[in-house]
Amino acid sequence: MLLTVLALAGCRRVGELPVDPHQTRVARDSQAEPAAAEHEEAGPDSATDEEEVSQAAPEGPLLFVASGLVLDRRGPGGRLFEVARRTSERVGHQRTIGRKSYSIALRSENLTYYPCSSCHVPGSRIMHEQRASDVHQDIQPVHPAENNAVCTACHVVDDPEWLTIAGTDPVPLNEAYRLCAQCHFIQVQAWAGGAHGKRLDTWRGPRVVMSCTDCHNPHDPGIPTRIPFPGPRVPRTGPRQP
């Protein structure tokens, strides 16, 4: 019951977007400048799904972590740790849970074909027509199961950078967590608090977290098995080794 209320509250608050994304999309189409696109994605905060939600003050178009806080993420020998390789120095919009605020790393930084508008001209309906031969052959959507292989279950037809959310206007790709939160609201709650997902770089100061889709493939969220890194020679506990 409580969860239902939370979910409903989340949906309702998502609906209270201070800026109409559709309008900004139209505006972006006319400008077609990357800087403008970033401005809109970073747009005003729309905190969701938690009690005591306080609207964060609209920050600048894009938050930059102060250069002194961006620490060298390289490990020994100059190599990067696996997850650190996916981090971004530029962070997106801010959210607030209780009195804590945090920022979400820009997902679009790590997308091969971003921005989508480089191919998807608005109104061309390219998403349907070129499905058989397009560059997204590697995407085999299995999630959500009941809408298998239908891009438009989540993506806006005209502009796949925007995602469809039930009962409200579309949200940009960098706020994909709001799409996920429609069903996985418990996980998003833990993610906002800090028990799920990953914080980047530092344990103190401004908190920057990775977005859902930084780790989970939204088209195929199942976790594949793999061979682990080598284990120890001396197990110490457990059954005695011969």
Next chain:
Amino acid sequence: MRTDRELTFEDVLRYAGAHEAQATFEAQETLLTVGRTERPEPTGSTDPDAPSACGCGGACGREDAGAGGEVGSSALDKRVDRRNALRMLFGAAAIGSQVASACTPLSGATEAEREAKLLEWEEYFKGHFKLMTAEEKAATIRRLERLTELRKGVSVGISSTDAQPGVVFGYAFNISKCQGYRNCVDACVSENNQDRNSRMQYIRIFEMEDGVVDLDHADATFQHEVPAEGHFYLGTQCFQCANPPCVPVCPVQATWQEPDGIVVVDYDWCIGCRYCLAACPYWARRFNWGPPEVPAEELNPRQHYLGNRLRKKGVVEKCTFCIQRSRAGRLPACAEACPTGARVFGNLLDPDSEIRWVLENKNVFRLKQDLNTEPRFWYFTD
């Protein structure tokens, strides 16, 4: 002013220069006797706690540093104790070539080798880390950095950053999320310069069947595709207990708990008795049975005196929550490398930290809670 227990640098030089090896041996004997009969100077500015606190019988150089002011700035008039007398004896012998036969421990084929041996000799007589002054810390760090450069050909930076006020580190581990990939282990080994020869690893990832935490029947050596069906994974490392059983057993106080909760080891004070290994109920400590080997190209140059600087044969080491990273504000290597987000690290005294959120909102447990060790390492589930 000079009494039978006070030796000056001049005396030492006379011992070193006048005779051959036999004279040197006699000098050592004399100095040892002096050291045994030595008592704290009643009129000096010596810290009365120093000899007992460092556990070395007052021979760690602290007394000398305190009394330096009263005799003036001349090095030749400086009163020396046994530790410093030995240091100066062989140091002077190595510099002056007239007693080559008496200084075989410091001889070397090349200039670099001689310098390294002299530095090692100086290192041998330094004091306990907690009793060092800022200058002494800087001096030993300079020597250690130079030694690494000479031995490994790698220029490293060793910090001795102190704990920050208002910070106590805590760790939480999500056993629902861990998939057993061992990315943390790999990152830990490369970050902390652990011995590649014995494949030393601070972290153990235990594979257990769903349903019960049973470390006695867990497998830490799994090498199949993970995650395995019907299994979950639980990682252990040093838990930085608030009541650490490994600390009071140390006979020389080479291990202690820092104000931010990290239990550290002074590798140059450890005598290798391994009492702490026996005392730790979590098997968090490791011992260097042989000289640790780290390839120069894999050496992590960002080091901390109490953390990942190069160890030597016969000393104990352990996880320090990557003290060189965490005190600089970064996440430990294991937390940063974990691809599943199972590891949460933060400041327990900060009510807005993620670790506090986990402790307040999740069901958490600790290993062997009945031992009253109060680990600062919690396990939780989704």
